[in-house]
Amino acid sequence: MELGRLDAKINLKDSAGFSARSFRDALGCFATGVVVVTTHPDGYKPIGLTVNSFASVSLDPPLVLWSLDRGADTQGPFLASDHFAINVLRADQEALSVRLSTRGSHGLHDDEYETWETGAPILTNTLAQFDCEVQERIDGGDHVIFLGRVKRMASREGEPLVFARGKYRELKS
Ligand SMILES: Cc1cc2nc3c(=O)[nH]c(=O)nc-3n(C[C@H](O)[C@H](O)[C@H](O)COP(=O)(O)O)c2cc1C
Incomplete structure (x- = not known):
């Protein structure tokens, strides 16, 4: 039996039958890009948060x-907030990712930003940007899922920042 699966079977630490550690390790096998989600609702300062749970959902x-x-x-x-922006980080923006993931x-x-249609901060120096209005907030266990409708977007040439197995990586072309 492959080691990761054995580890998952012997760590029966919660109702799922596997430990949080082995669950995280398995999820980390899925390589992702890295984005900064930004928002600026009334009564708050503009903020950004490093995230890799971003996904495309629908084209139309x-x-x-x-x-x-x-x-x-x-x-x-x-x-x-009724809006957010997704800012896709470039390969050389690891420092920005670290900053905006720090408490x-x-x-x-x-x-470092401008605004387009929704008022969400658009980080000007990033690889792609999606200016979104919140369509729905969905219960996602210990997370809240934000579904957004893209009002405006842009993208440019360049290499993306990649994250897998808990580390920033370079894309090998
Ligand atoms: C690569 C990476 C991906 C992350 N993805 C998410 C995510 O999808 N959702 C989330 O809530 N936090 C995510 N985080 C954690 C947040 O960026 C941040 O570290 C966390 O909210 C702690 O900051 P706080 O103490 O100010 O809340 C991620 C962090 C990193 C480095």
């Missing part, structure tokens, strides 16, 4: 989703 209508940990510090502004460091500088 244009829908995307991402999920937010219910324990996240940034829950207040995201739940108060107490989710604020945005005036010179």
Whole structure:
């Protein structure tokens, strides 16, 4: 038997029959890009959060989703907001990813974003941007799933930042 599966079977630590550690390890096998989700609702400062739960959902209508940990510090502004923007990071933006995944460091500088239709901060220096209005918030266990309708988007040439097995990676072409 392959080692990862054996580990999952002997760590019967919760109702699922496998440990949180082995679940995380298995999920980490799925390589993703890295995005910064931004928002700026009334009464809050503009913020950004590093996320890899982003996914495309529908082409027509244009829908995307991402999920937010219910324990996240940034829950207040995201739940108060009717908009968000997805900003896809470039391979050389690991430092930005680290900054916006650090507690107490989710604020945005005036010179790093602009706004389009929804008022969500668009990080100007990123690989692709999706300006979204919130279509639905869906219960996702210990996360809240945000389904967004894309109002405007842009993309450009360049290499994406990649995340897999808990580490930032380079795409080998
Ligand atoms: C590569 C990467 C992907 C992440 N993906 C998510 C995600 O999909 N959803 C989420 O809520 N937090 C995600 N996080 C964690 C947040 O960026 C952040 O670290 C966490 O909310 C803790 O910050 P806080 O203490 O200010 O809430 C991710 C972090 C990293 C580094």
